[in-house]
Amino acid sequence: MNPPCGRCTKPVYPTEKINCLDKYWHKGCFSCDVCKMTLSMSNYKGFNKRPYCSMHYPKTSFTTVADTPENLRLKHQTMLNSQALYKEEFEKNKGKGFSVVVDTPEMQRLKKTQEQISDIKYHEDFERSKIRSDAPPPENRQEPTSQELNNQADNQIPVPPSGVRKRYQAMYSYTAAEADEVSLKEGDFIDDVEFIDEGWLFGSNQRTGQRGMLPANYVRPV
Template sequence: MNPACSRCNKIVYPTEKVNCLDKVWHKACFSCEVCKMTLNMKNYKGFEKRPYCNAHYPKSTFTSVADTPENLRLKQQSKMQSQVLYKEEFEKNKGKGFSVVADTPELQRIKKTQDQISNIKYHEDFEKSRMGGEAPSPSPQPHSTPAFNQQPAAPQNFNYDPTPEPPRQAAAAPPPSAGKRYRAVYDYVAADEDEVSFQDGDMILDVQQIDEGWMYGRVERTGQQGMLPANYVETI
């Protein structure tokens, strides 16, 4: 018994029969499902057991999703969830090792704040160390002309005290010590009322040692007496 055509459901005789796609067709009925162009075994393409020409063969394509308000809301929600998960992972892994962290606006703000705090802390520590430090007493210089005509600095006190210092009273003259004579090796100009000025080569008499940096004596040339820096004179 002859089978029926898959297109027209009429009987197909052997002289006009086409076996394709597990079906039987008339030669004239074996055509494209879209444009009805007659096909043969060389130019057809099957899709779901239906013949198509090359131009109308169904192709799988990606469909674009419209940016509807609902899709935009879901997109924003997914982005927020990703940021929350990122921050949670960052807090968990903080201190466990070095990792590359994206420069988000929030992290940039935190980094800038930390840099400002570090700078303020550095300046506070620097001011404390500068004001709280104490300069060492200069050692006596030999009787020679200093390089570049520089004179040694007189001893100074760098201890900082916010309370205003009352005017320093003139130091009482200690008892003279006979036999102690010094000669000035540099010029010195008194910086306070209880100090004495002298020039290079002046004789300093009745010298009394006060501490490692200061002495008390009388300038033979002027007759003035008072405190003088110990590293500006030498023993005769």
């Protein structure tokens, strides 16, 4: 039995048939769906199993992949491969105590926020560690003699109230540990002294002209 034509539906005889786009066509019926220009096997373009010329071929923004048996087989094979790969990765990482986190834009934003918080905490801890103790570091301190300790115990250093400026004299030598501190030699006079806290004063070394912080237990008021 002769098959029907894909356009006129009349029977197509073997001497005039064209087999294309899963249909049979009369040679004269194999034409563009829009302008009716007669086409051949070398210049037609198929879309949804209909023939078009190059001028009237439907323009699409994406490529449609037909669900042919071969494409369905490849799709199924790809899915099986993906599942096998996932199972392999799962078995490999099982028991290691960590999970794989996808590096999405949201995860990158959270990671950046955590880094900023960590950086702020680091600076806070660093500034807190710079707070000086009441006594100066051991490497900068020259130990006084027993007689000097006895004299110091008998004559405690009065601490002036905040804002009161006075003249002091160094009882021991001291090497500045920070840029804002003043180095002392035993006997140096310190002018314009200002009380900071129980462990530190602020004043000018008359001998060097240097002005800055100095340990309160290294000097005595004059």
